Amino acid sequence: MFSCEELLDHLNDYLDDRAAADVRRQLEAHLGGCPECVVVLDTTSATIKMVSGCRSFELPAQLSAKIMAKIRAQGR
Amino acid sequence: MELPPTEAAPVPAEAALRRDDDAELVARAQSGDIEAFEALVVRHARRVYRVLLGITGNHADSEDGVQNTFLKAYQHVREFEGASKFSSWLTRIAANEGLETLRRRRTRRRESLDDWLAEHEESFLPRNHRPWQKNPEQLVADVQVRELVEKEIMKLPAKYRVAVMLRDLEQLSTEEAATALGLNEATLKTRLLRGRLMLREALAPHFGRRRRGEGRDV
Ligand SMILES: [Zn+2]
Numbered sequence: 001m002f003s004c005e006e007l008l009d010h011l012n013d014y015l016d017d018r019a020a021a022d023v024r025r026q027l028e029a030h031l032g033g034c035p036e037c038v039v040v041l042d043t044t045s046a047t048i049k050m051v052s053g054c055r056s057f058e059l060p061a062q063l064s065a066k067i068m069a070k071i072r073a074q075g076r
Numbered sequence: 077m078e079l080p081p082t083e084a085a086p087v088p089a090e091a092a093l094r095r096d097d098d099a100e101l102v103a104r105a106q107s108g109d110i111e112a113f114e115a116l117v118v119r120h121a122r123r124v125y126r127v128l129l130g131i132t133g134n135h136a137d138s139e140d141g142v143q144n145t146f147l148k149a150y151q152h153v154r155e156f157e158g159a160s161k162f163s164s165w166l167t168r169i170a171a172n173e174g175l176e177t178l179r180r181r182r183t184r185r186r187e188s189l190d191d192w193l194a195e196h197e198e199s200f201l202p203r204n205h206r207p208w209q210k211n212p213e214q215l216v217a218d219v220q221v222r223e224l225v226e227k228e229i230m231k232l233p234a235k236y237r238v239a240v241m242l243r244d245l246e247q248l249s250t251e252e253a254a255t256a257l258g259l260n261e262a263t264l265k266t267r268l269l270r271g272r273l274m275l276r277e278a279l280a281p282h283f284g285r286r287r288r289g290e291g292r293d294v
Contacts, residue, residue: 012269036205046212047276051244053216056226059122067146068114
């Protein structure tokens with residue numbers, strides 16, 4: 001069974017659904033006995049969902065137009 | 077890139093282009109069609125902006141960087157041979173542009189080209205172990221939460237910030253993100269984990285359930 005630190009080593013693969021079957025098994029065995037890692041897993045997953053769901057850092061208005069104006073001004 | 081290792085010989089340019097959604101626009105742009113290039117700008121400007129914001133951490137630098145990236149792409153579009161996807165090629169130009177900004181800045185500020193290049197990552201252990209009181213779907217609907225997430229992402233060191241932005245915001249695969257940044261995949265994954273954990277730690281005090289006796293949950 002994994003230690004808390006070993007669980008962290010595999011956390012990304014687990015969250016991205018890319019952990020190998022035996023890694024997944026050991027990781028889930030650890031989670032069964034470690035409420036702190038359950039929280040880390042849940043809240044890291046929530047963090048990822050918030051980053052992907054927040055639609056942050058949209059392109060500033062008019063930036064595409066500015067780029068094209070520069071390119072057209074420059075010609076080839 | 078998706079080929080199994082035994083077939084990892086260089087992909088013929090034509091074959092790679094056929095799999096690229098941008099292939100037709102790229103071909104037209106290469107023959108001098110400026111509207112086609114404009115369509116590529118519209119399609120990819122946001123990702124380019126996020127790459128630059130991830131690396132430089134500065135909005136003004138990023139806007140300049142986006143313009144430089146597309147000017148360079150336009151000047152060199154005929155040299156693009158389709159060995160990678162057009163979007164990867166473009167992202168790579170953007171990353172180089174961002175790193176160039178860090179390089180120029182080096183004398184002004186102690187930011188982070190050395191840090192970027194450092195191979196070693198010290199491990200980062202989670203400290204906050206309280207469950208959160210709301211689920212992420214409830215949280216992202218809130219404008220203040222979005223502002224908080226943006227603010228905390230911007231506070232991350234560049235190498236972690238850009239990993240989180242490319243993987244979790246732009247939804248690139250770890251392979252794509254690593255290729256775009258010129259890193260090997262293992263390094264990208266380490267930085268991504270560190271970035272995710274640091275961001276989690278920064279957000280936790282805002283969302284964690286209070287213990288009994290500490291006041292009511294909101
Ligand atoms: Zn544990």
